[in-house]
Amino acid sequence: MIVLKLGGSVITEKDRAETLDGDALERAADAIETALADDEDEDERLVIVHGGGSFGHHNASEHGVTTTEGTHEAGAVMDIHGAMGTLNRFVLGRLHERDLEAVPVHPLSTASRDDDGDLDLPTTQVRTLLGEGFVPVLHGDVIAHAGTGATIVSGDELVVDLARQLGADRIGLCSTVPGVLDGNDEVIDEIVAFEDAADVLGESDATDVTGGMAAKVRALLELEAEASIFGLEGLEPFLAGENPGTTIE
Ligand SMILES: Nc1ncnc2c1ncn2[C@@H]1O[C@H](COP(=O)(O)OP(=O)(O)OP(=O)(O)O)[C@@H](O)[C@H]1O
Ligand SMILES: C=C(C)CCOP(=O)(O)O
Structure with a gap:
């Protein structure tokens, strides 16, 4: 089973509010189509998650909403969720053009945080969708x-x-x-501890309310399974079983 995130920074123009990078999204969808077409037994299970890029971070930032600073205004929730829904429809559209059975799963309707900020993400529907041959697309x-x-x-x-x-x-x-870049902008092949890259890990260059590369590496290090961070050119190799970019283990 593969969990793949399409970063908002790659499928959108992150510096320009609500602007899709249509070419990049097409390339990503092509790579996913190729991987699933090469899966002759049709037993590969893929869950896609996409980020916000210029759809969501700008809206969240305008309303002062982050992973810890909340809002009680329905208008703010609708604005942020609406932008993410728009991007989700673009992603689904590109996958449907390639006859992939992709369906949305919207976290607003299923997930929540407790008062310590811990995430509760129900997954029964994701498992059932996977079992029925769908590609769930969360965001x-x-x-x-x-x-x-x-x-x-x-x-x-x-x-x-x-x-x-x-x-x-x-x-x-x-x-x-x-991948994760070192001080000379070279890709770091492997990170096994946060300290390995702490000096070079930063926030996103663009408007981003969720912490950029540093937060990514910190979160992936907590996983037992190894994870890869790579660019668009690494997507097809990754889906084919290779380890492009930086491996976090
Ligand atoms: N050492 C580093 N190596 C690579 N990128 C870094 C590093 N430090 C900071 N960054 C920034 O992290 C960004 C990637 O994180 P970002 O959260 O923007 O990506 P994303 O997940 O693709 O997008 P989104 O959060 O919108 O879904 C890079 O574009 C770069 O600006
Ligand atoms: C609504 C927002 C800002 C989504 C953030 O998701 P991310 O781009 O993966 O950090």
Whole structure:
């Protein structure tokens, strides 16, 4: 089973509000189509999660909503969730054009945080969809948060939680960079401890309320299974079983 995140930074123009990177999304959809077409036994199970990029982070930032700072305004929730829903329809549309049986799972309707901020993400529907041959497509979203109103859940958090609950064999984060970069902009092949890369790990260059690369690495290190962070050129190799970019273990 594979859990794959399509980073918002790769499928959107992250610096321009609500702007899709249509070419990048087409390339990602092509790679996914190829991988599933090569799966002759049709037994590969794939869950896709996408991030926000310029759909969601800008809205969240305007309303002052982060993973810990919440809102009690329905208008803010609708605005952030609406932007993510728009991007989700673009992603689904590109997958449907390739005859992939992709269906949305919206975290706002299923997930929540307790008053410690811990995520509760029900997965029965994801498991059932997978068992029936669908490709569930989740996305970073705004969700109920006990005592805080509603806060952001990042696609990265969803990936980590899904991977743990579903026992994923492979976890891939496709982003706008070819991997985690060192001080000379070279890809770091392997990270086994946060300290290995702490000096070079930063936030996102663009508007991002969920923590950029540092948060990604920290979250992936908590997983038992190994995970890969790679760019668009790494997506097809990753889906074919290779380890492009940076491996986090
Ligand atoms: N050492 C590093 N190596 C690579 N990227 C880094 C590093 N430090 C900070 N970054 C930033 O992290 C960004 C990737 O994180 P970001 O959260 O924007 O990606 P994403 O998950 O693809 O997008 P989104 O969060 O919108 O879904 C890069 O574009 C870069 O700006
Ligand atoms: C609603 C938002 C901002 C989604 C955030 O998801 P991410 O891009 O994976 O961090």
